[in-house]
Amino acid sequence: MPWDLEAARVTALPDDAFYIPNFISEEEEQILLQKIQSAPLPRWTHLTHRRLQTWPSALTKTNTLLSSPLPPWLTTPIIDPRFKELGIFAESPHTAPNHVLINEYHPGQGIMPHEDGPAYHPLVATVSLGAAIVLDLYDKDKKKDGKPESEQDYLRIPRFRILQERRSLLVTRGKMYTDFLHGIAERVVDGDLGPETVCNWGLLGEKDGFLGGSFERRTRTSLTYRDVLKVAKVGNTLKFLGRS
Numbered sequence: 318m319p320w321d322l323e324a325a326r327v328t329a330l331p332d333d334a335f336y337i338p339n340f341i342s343e344e345e346e347q348i349l350l351q352k353i354q355s356a357p358l359p360r361w362t363h364l365t366h367r368r369l370q371t372w373p374s375a376l377t378k379t380n381t382l383l384s385s386p387l388p389p390w391l392t393t394p395i396i397d398p399r400f401k402e403l404g405i406f407a408e409s410p411h412t413a414p415n416h417v418l419i420n421e422y423h424p425g426q427g428i429m430p431h432e433d434g435p436a437y438h439p440l441v442a443t444v445s446l447g448a449a450i451v452l453d454l455y456d457k458d459k460k461k462d463g464k465p466e467s468e469q470d471y472l473r474i475p476r477f478r479i480l481q482e483r484r485s486l487l488v489t490r491g492k493m494y495t496d497f498l499h500g501i502a503e504r505v506v507d508g509d510l511g512p513e514t515v516c517n518w519g520l521l522g523e524k525d526g527f528l529g530g531s532f533e534r535r536t537r538t539s540l541t542y543r544d545v546l547k548v549a550k551v552g553n554t555l556k557f558l559g560r561s
């Protein structure tokens with residue numbers, strides 16, 4: 318495995334994006350999927366176009382995380398030792414991710430173009446499970462606040478497309494985090510795939526499955542690791558909630 322981040326740089330993208338295929342093994346992928354599926358039902362938040370789990374908990378209205386460790390299955394081996402070896406969170410305030418969103422997309426489901434905003438250190442590390450998907454990146458400069466202004470905006474042609482294979486890691490940070498929106502189109506087939514249209518084509522682990530230029534979507538689950546900037550210690554929770 319290329320535990321050298323520079324070797325994984327997506328050079329066609331502005332700074333910084335890194336893509337590592339086969340970041341976790343098939344066995345590790347299965348264990349993670351089992352843990353996700355066996356989580357109690359209330360763990361899931363059902364949205365119209367996907368469902369998600371938030372670990373260790375959702376942020377408060379003031380974008381604060383109530384301090385609590387991530388469960389071991391989200392920590393080992395992804396954060397410890399692999400993120401540590403890569404040094405990807407070395408410069409973030411807590412030197413490690415403290416928050417994980419788990420999104421599940423069935424074929425035809427996606428997520429509207431959006432930005433992740435100022436609650437987090439500007440770095441996202443995404444591990445894909447179960448199936449491949451194309452992530453679209455849109456210029457933010459035409460937007461005032463990062464929110465699409467009209468339905469038409471969702472249909473704009475993406476500036477870049479990243480193909481995320483199952484078991485891969487995608488890291489975006491810096492300008493890639495602050496200057497672009499990201500989204501996943503609601504479609505059942507990802508098409509028009511090739512070296513000219515997919516910016517991480519040269520870094521893919523197994524191109525063979527994509528050489529036909531398209532693939533049918535299957536259920537894909539993503540783990541997005543981030544460092545929430547504001548953390549309230551549990552001892553301060555009551556005070557924080559205004560109850561003492």
Ligand SMILES: O=C(O)CCC(=O)C(=O)O
Binds near residue numbers: 428443499541
């Ligand atoms: O599933 C993904 O790769 C993207 C998830 C995402 O955009 C988010 O959690 O904000």
